[in-house]
Amino acid sequence: MEGDSVTLLTDVNIKEKNTGIFWKFENNSTAGINTKQNISGVLRDKDRVKIDDRTGSLTITNTRPTDSGIYRVEITASVVVSIVFNVTVYGVFGVEDKVKFVDVMEGDSVTLLTDVNIKEKNTGIFWMFENNSIAGTNTEQNVAGVLRDKDRVKIDDRTGSLTITNTRTTDSGIFTVKIIINKKSTTVFNVTVYASLPVPVISRETSCSSSSEISPVSKCELLCSVLNVSRVTLSWYNGTSLISSTSASDSHIDLSLPLELEYEENNIYSCVAHNSIRNQTKHPDLGRLCQPCSGKTNHTVLAVAAGTLGIVAAVVGASEDEITYAETTFHKRRGHTMEKKGQEEVVYGILK
Numbered sequence: 001m002e003g004d005s006v007t008l009l010t011d012v013n014i015k016e017k018n019t020g021i022f023w024k025f026e027n028n029s030t031a032g033i034n035t036k037q038n039i040s041g042v043l044r045d046k047d048r049v050k051i052d053d054r055t056g057s058l059t060i061t062n063t064r065p066t067d068s069g070i071y072r073v074e075i076t077a078s079v080v081v082s083i084v085f086n087v088t089v090y091g092v093f094g095v096e097d098k099v100k101f102v103d104v105m106e107g108d109s110v111t112l113l114t115d116v117n118i119k120e121k122n123t124g125i126f127w128m129f130e131n132n133s134i135a136g137t138n139t140e141q142n143v144a145g146v147l148r149d150k151d152r153v154k155i156d157d158r159t160g161s162l163t164i165t166n167t168r169t170t171d172s173g174i175f176t177v178k179i180i181i182n183k184k185s186t187t188v189f190n191v192t193v194y195a196s197l198p199v200p201v202i203s204r205e206t207s208c209s210s211s212s213e214i215s216p217v218s219k220c221e222l223l224c225s226v227l228n229v230s231r232v233t234l235s236w237y238n239g240t241s242l243i244s245s246t247s248a249s250d251s252h253i254d255l256s257l258p259l260e261l262e263y264e265e266n267n268i269y270s271c272v273a274h275n276s277i278r279n280q281t282k283h284p285d286l287g288r289l290c291q292p293c294s295g296k297t298n299h300t301v302l303a304v305a306a307g308t309l310g311i312v313a314a315v316v317g318a319s320e321d322e323i324t325y326a327e328t329t330f331h332k333r334r335g336h337t338m339e340k341k342g343q344e345e346v347v348y349g350i351l352k
Contacts, residue, residue: 001089001099007059008071008085014054020076021056026069031058063089070249084247086231088190099188103277104167106196111163112175112189118158124180125160130173135162167193169230192276194231195252200224200271200282204289205258220290224271224282225256237270261290 010021014033022032031042031051042049050059056075060067071085104110114125118137126136135146135155146153154163160179164171175189205221226234234255235245248255259269273280 002063002065004063005059005061006063006087007057008073008087010056010073010075010083012055012075012077014056018077020074021051022074022076023051023058024072030071065089072247072249079242079244081242081244082246084233084249086249098186099190102189102191103194104191105194105277106167106169108167109163109165110167110191111161112177112191114160114177114179114187116159116179116181118160122181124178125155126178126180127155127162128176128178169193169195192231194275194277195229197232197273197275197278197280198226198229199280200226200234200273202271202282202284202289220261220286222259222261222284222289223256224259225254226273227254228252229255229273231275232273233275235272235274237272238267
């Protein structure tokens with residue numbers, strides 16, 4: 001609420017010497033800490049914005065509606081982790097006003113409850129979305145109706161509650177209901193509709209080349225990806241231990257996160273895409289993705305012909321170098337003398 005204070009927590013303790021924590025607001029640098037250079041500071045609204053030099057958490061005092069937006073912190077230590085905060089500062093409403101946060105997955109239905117029963121004659125319930133009237137009921141005039149998306153938006157004429165079916169991401173925003181019975185009260189609903197969450201796709205980041213060599217300690221580089229997502233965090237885990245993560249804000253973007261490991265490792269790795277209401281997990285098939293590269297090999301056949309020595313080579317594409325020796329047979333020839341020509345004489349003997 002406007003005027004209140006808010007602290008965006010990093011959930012870390014700065015102990016290592018080479019630790020960096022860097023804050024951005026709407027992609028503009030806001031504050032940071034660098035233990036290697038032993039510096040920390042705030043770049044905007046120094047009277048209201050503070051950074052904790054022990055945890056790197058950011059505190060904003062005397063908040064204003066202009067403080068609403070996307071805050072991103074990147075923490076660099078033994079691993080690099082990014083965290084995104086979507087901050088909304090509401091203007092001051094009446095004393096009886098309430099703020100409720102509602103998350104829903106795209107395509108599902110959501111009902112915004114008024115928690116009242118319309119019994120009295122002079123009761124009015126009026127709904128607005130982003131300051132535009134969308135629905136209402138008035139018992140004095142005995143009317144109830146919906147002004148937009150009538151096929152998806154319904155108002156309960158007994159309670160005034162609003163139901164939205166087949167929700168879309170464009171339904172995200174501020175819904176306000178004003179209830180007039182004996183006194184006037186206002187309830188604010190901050191609705192966030194999350195796009196459908198895809199299952200992560202894991203691929204090998206580098207492929208084999210003709211010069212690749214077989215090594216029992218080869219590194220396997222994997223890449224986990226999700227496409228066209230918003231308000232999603234993508235993380236690598238080893239068992240239940242977080243290795244690294246990255247996040248997407250409101251805009252629809254493609255997220256990817258690399259991981260390097262030794263292909264002989266037997267640890268249980270998983271890549272998880274999650275938002276505030278759902279997660280999708282994918283385990284890499286290390287046996288398939290992390291096979292060592294195979295070099296080119298030849299299958300060579302050696303043969304010895306009778307009476308002469310001959311070598312025949314053939315490439316048959318065997319998976320390993322292999323030399324096959326053909327059995328050789330020697331045959332005796334009878335010695336004979338050819339007809340003399342001049343002084344020349346050729347004598348053949350027995351081959352042993």
